[in-house]
Amino acid sequence: MSVLVDEDTRVVVQGITGGEGKFHTQQMMEYGTNVVAGAVPGKGGQEVEGVPVYDTVEQAAREEDADASVVFVPPAFAGDAVFEALDAPLDLVVAITEGIPTQDMSKVYKRLSEVDTRLIGPNCPGIITPGESKLGILPGNIFESGDVGLVSRSGTLTYQVVDNLTSRGIGQTTAIGIGGDPIIGTDFIDALELFENDPDTKAVVMCGEIGGEDEEEAAQYIAQNMDTPVAGFIAGRTAPPGKRMGHAGAIVSGSGTGTAESKINALNDAGVPVGDTPNEVADHIEDFL
């Protein structure tokens, strides 16, 4: 089983004619993702990797019965591209694009509250149900089908933890990279809720990092609402206050919130063991199973 995506998910790739769009369409199809269309304004009628391209997402959804999209559109146009997918309408939109202006995302976030579409990202590696479908740029070969759900704010850290799990035979139901931007669609709590309600997910890994208070809020949610055991990892213990470490969100204000320590404490208080190393996270998950 899985959450959000499976082998039946019919995918439109927005920006399929660009370099990234084309390459990852090929990668996704190789993995088994059911890519049914591309959408690029002005490129309707073309084909990429044997997939028909439409001028609008709405046409693509109508003609090819698509229900999800992956956005590989450059940052200046990506906010608009997400709007287009919400209005098509699709059930699921995965925005890979990094660097979308925050005010554009604020408007998208407002629109999300008015529609039934779920957004993952932006600035994320995407979502994968191992052996069935991946929407995004995650390296499929490190994943394996199994019992563990994974949600993470960081792409490459996701790969690291999955590698630690897979290498000892622990597979995954679905892994969701929610992205590290200040404003995102699906957050930790949304993802944890999906995993809690998925009968096949026996344990969950949650990977967070410094900045913001999302992990602290997720810890409260876990304590109050979850029976499925969760193990955590928090990146950025050694980050100096006030310095921005790559991600927009990865900054510690020095005021005591958003630090690795406050996140780890909140998770521990919620009964979530936090690994000192990614390998220790896998140890905790092994104990749960």
Next chain:
Amino acid sequence: MRSRRFGTTNSLSPKVPSESKMKLHEYQAKRVFADAGIPTPASTLASSVDEVVEAAEDIGYPVAVKAQVHVGGRGKAGGIKLADDREEVERAAEDILGMDLKGYTVEEVLVEEAVNFKNELYVGVTMDRGEGKPVAMVSTKGGVNIEEVAEEDPDAIAREHVDPAFGMHPYQARKVVYDAGVPREVASDVASILTTLFELWDDSDASDIEINPVMVTEDDEVVAADAVMNIDDDALFRQPDLAEMEEETFEDDLERKAGEYGFDYVRLDGNTGIIGNGAGLVMTTLDLVDYYGGSPANFLDIGGGAKAERVANALDMVFSDENVDAVVFNIFGGITRGDEVAKGINDALEQFDEIPKRVVVRLAGTNAEEGREILNDELVTVEETLEDAVQRAVEYAEVEA
């Protein structure tokens, strides 16, 4: 999609840590504010003692001399001085120009009319990332460290969330001003300043924008006595006028070099150099260096999809940090390909007759095996796992130190 369940307004402080690197100086922000119709005191930018004196004589005493550097707490650090006459303004200019303010040399000061006031207010707009919405804030406790006010007496700051699609309605500006308890005589002027600030925030892709303090004079005039304006770096492509004001500030030559190479780089004080791809994984590598008893010398994220040249530049950067005794290279390829990284490492190291620091490499993910085959293990130590790579680098760093 729901709104955040556990978000509390109290956790929302003014001056949420700005995530933008693009900050305007006070004099630049004031110019933007004044052009938009917000009253500001008479002022002139000056970069020599003579210019300061001339400006002060033009404006008329008393004046304030204010250092124009991108650091908080200028006043407390001695970067702002009041002067009542020519002698005092000369002394202030001599003291402040050229002074070191938290690592930055003061090259310019703003000479400004000193305003007599009876109240000081705070007015600001920022993005509440928890709500995904802009929020307008007003407080009658202006003129002081507003972050402390937010922490100790959060109710002293009135807040109003704004719909990003509609913008701020006039009633919302009035509401937040009345909620804050702004004196009736100036309420409509302050509401008008707030409305203008919100429009500026919206039009200029600001991440935060604030005036602390708005001074209320004896005659019930309002004046913006300070100005903060930070811009969303990701939106600079559509803010050409503001982008022109961008001034790169680097703490040292290495950070300057990182800017030229386009790396996310932060220098730290340890001796184990760290290069990796993806912020979360690089931070994790730093944490593991610390966990295994070493000390990270830097954060360096080469980003996604790096080609050989970029990898070589990263090594060049870390090698040129004299505190570094050993380097760990940690790549987990998704978009990034292990063979490209390996090629870059070889290219960079083959230039040396003698490699200056020991390099440990860990490659995983896309084309990692191809990469490991390419890597010249006479030049580097290859480790299979993250844990092994970090421990080996920490050992090397200790031996070399």
